[in-house]
């Protein structure tokens with residue numbers, strides 16, 4: 103065990119050194135158990151096993167490293183479950199901690215240490231079980247060696263190795279030091295599903311107690327000796343620059359230490375957040391607004407429509423014959439549009455940095471710890487190995503915390519201040535300087551045959567590209583897959599499917615928003631499929647049956663959804679809408695049952711059926727379904743960032759509204775049981791929410807809404 | 821200005837401007853980080869604490885208005901029935917709104933030990949971006965049964 107172990111040990115030593123340089127004080131728990139921290143502080147005796155994936159202390163406490171960032175989706179529990187299953191320990195015997203940056207913690211779906219795309223379980227399902235099995239095997243081997251008995255006579259159970267002949271027992275804690283010197287077998291056999299004790303059964307979250315007592319450490323909670331607090335205002339206009347600022351008024355505020363000019367922003371560093379914010383409010387920065395100064399929501403919409411109406415599109419999908427439409431008994435054509443959306447994570451963007459000549463420590467809620475050392479090294483001139491990343495809990499991520507902007511600001515502020523600096527954005531800054539869900543427009547044309555069966559679908563989609571900024575290498579023949587996902591790769595089985603993409607810059611930065619392109623494309627697709635069903639004079643659920651004839655799993659999910667939702671049997675005065683959407687490896691169907699009272703809509707219940715293949719923690723799946731439905735419904739009802747004078751209009755929750763508890767519908771979740779490969783669950787239940795709602799509103803009122811949010815059409819949640 | 825606050829049964833003296841929100845006194849001056857900043861305009865409730873036994877949004881409550889009233893933060897709850905119900909039902913997701921939710925729930929139950937679901941709908945207006953609402957509702961009802 104090799105270089106990687108040494109790296110890990112090094113990282114941990116440096117964590118301690120970093121802590122000594124700026125000791126963590128009062129009330130802050132990094133996402134790590136107290137006892138592990140205490141063991142480290144006491145000088146340890148704890149032993150890392152299998153490339154530092156787990157650490158076993160002499161008292162037999164077992165800490166499992168979590169490579170994915172915990173942002174609510176439950177990886178802090180589900181990833182340790184994978185290791186625990188093969189390690190033969192109960193969930194009551196382990197604690198979790200966020201992993202440091204290291205090659206062994208790379209997300210194999212992205213080939214970098216990052217969390218997103220609902221990939222965590224998908225990439226780690228086999229590797230983490232192998233980690234658990236390898237650890238178990240070296241512990242068994244250590245016992246066999248200690249007792250001088252054949253390996254075959256040893257057995258692992260609940261944190262102990264038993265000798266079957268003599269009944270002797272040793273704890274993992276006792277065996278770990280010897281086990282660490284042994285090479286884990288390259289080949290391990292994993293338990294068959296029938297022998298799983300943990301996987302697939304509900305497990306308690308390992309972070310609930312911390313989060314119910316206020317002791318879970320989020321980025322915003324970091325406190326270091328000598329730490330200053332900063333806040334920032336970037337040029338309101340996207341792409342604009344800071345021309346000048348007179349720092350005098352801020353420096354006159356008690357507690358303000360420094361005003362820092364960045365190319366596109368001004369930062370005020372102070373003794374605390376409030377003086378920093380007062381200092382910032384006192385400033386009158388002069389901005390150079392740049393090329394986007396006259397940009398507006400209307401202009402963006404015009405650009406998208408222009409893209410639909412003219413110019414070359416890139417072919418994203420060509421299946422069958424688009425000309426089949428000509429032979430359709432009935433055709434439908436419609437244009438859909440979706441607005442810019444901000445992420446609005448509950449914890450505003452923040453990061454803490456301590457830049458020193460001998461290295462840099464950063465503490466932050468991030469989805470991409472693996473990107474940070476290289477970026478910080480370039481900014482500060484230290485080597486990447488001298489950069490230590492401490493990933494805290496994330497107060498929401500949703501794709502926003504993939505970005506590096508706030509981290510860079512904190513590093514620059516610490517460098518300028520010559521002290522550790524925690525930089526916190528205001529809510530307004532967070533809303534106005536997001537990387538937004540791209541606004542998108544789509545023209546769909548489709549037809550049904552004489553029997554009312556779906557025949558062909560053509561889609562032309564126009565929106566800005568996310569990949570153009572972040573991963574241009576992923577753009578394939580002019581197609582950004584995130585712009586067309588959910589339509590070009592729809593689970594609906596159209597024999598003839600043609601999809602074109604028109605890339606259109608809109609003068610606003612765009613990024614990954616929960617469920618990415620699926621978030622708007624499901625609204626387009628499933629609204630339009632409903633329109634086709636209506637044109638064919640058919641029941642929307644029954645019409646979709648004909649689009650699932652080729653896939654047994656899809657068909658089974660639809661039948662389950664029809665049954666569990668009581669499709670077609672809604673009580674008088676209520677209407678139902680359906681949407682079924684495949685994304686991130688999982689298929690999710692939802693039926694919303696609603697009633698209308700004038701312009702107020704009551705969602706009485708949401709029936710949700712999920713096929714995510716093999717699942718780890720069903721309780722997390724239920725939580726993620728509810729979470730995704732709220733996120734999707736919030737956008738459907740209220741979500742819109744408007745652009746005026748090149749800047750975002752909405753700033754805080756009074757104008758960028760969120761669904762609240764009183765508007766939360768009952769959710770009835772059903773999970774399909776099968777042994778297919780695991781699918782993602784952090785996002786796939788989001789896309790169906792908006793179309794299921796809009797389709798239900800159509801069923802109730804005969805009104806088809808083809809753009810969001812619904813509040814723009816005068817509707818509101820009751 | 822010097823202010824002496826009675827917070828979590830202890831006296832603390834801080835020297836801050838009168839307009840400093842109680843939230844930032846709690847977080848930055850007293851170092852208690854369980855109480856969160858979400859919006860700063862009394863919209864989200866992440867900063868909910870009790871002042872004189874009432875739930876307040878501390879981001880919009882100047883320290884100068886506290887006077888002699890006692891302040892209570894999440895750090896003062898000891899294995900409270902609401903926290904027990906929260907842990908039992910695994911309410912938290914990202915967890916960021918949860919201190920405020922719990923402080924709002926505790927205040928609700930102190931005023932109304934047997935709330936109907938409608939009471940909860942009316943009185944818990946905190947935002948949870950992760951959408952833990954249904955579990956929040958059911959954990960409050962469970963805590964009411966437990967207390």
Ligand code: FES
Pocket residue numbers: 856857858859860861862863864865866867868877878879880
């Ligand atoms: S931070 Fe106080 S209500 Fe949002």
Ligand code: FES
Pocket residue numbers: 174448497498912913914915916917918947948949950951952
């Ligand atoms: S648990 Fe994340 S905001 Fe409520």
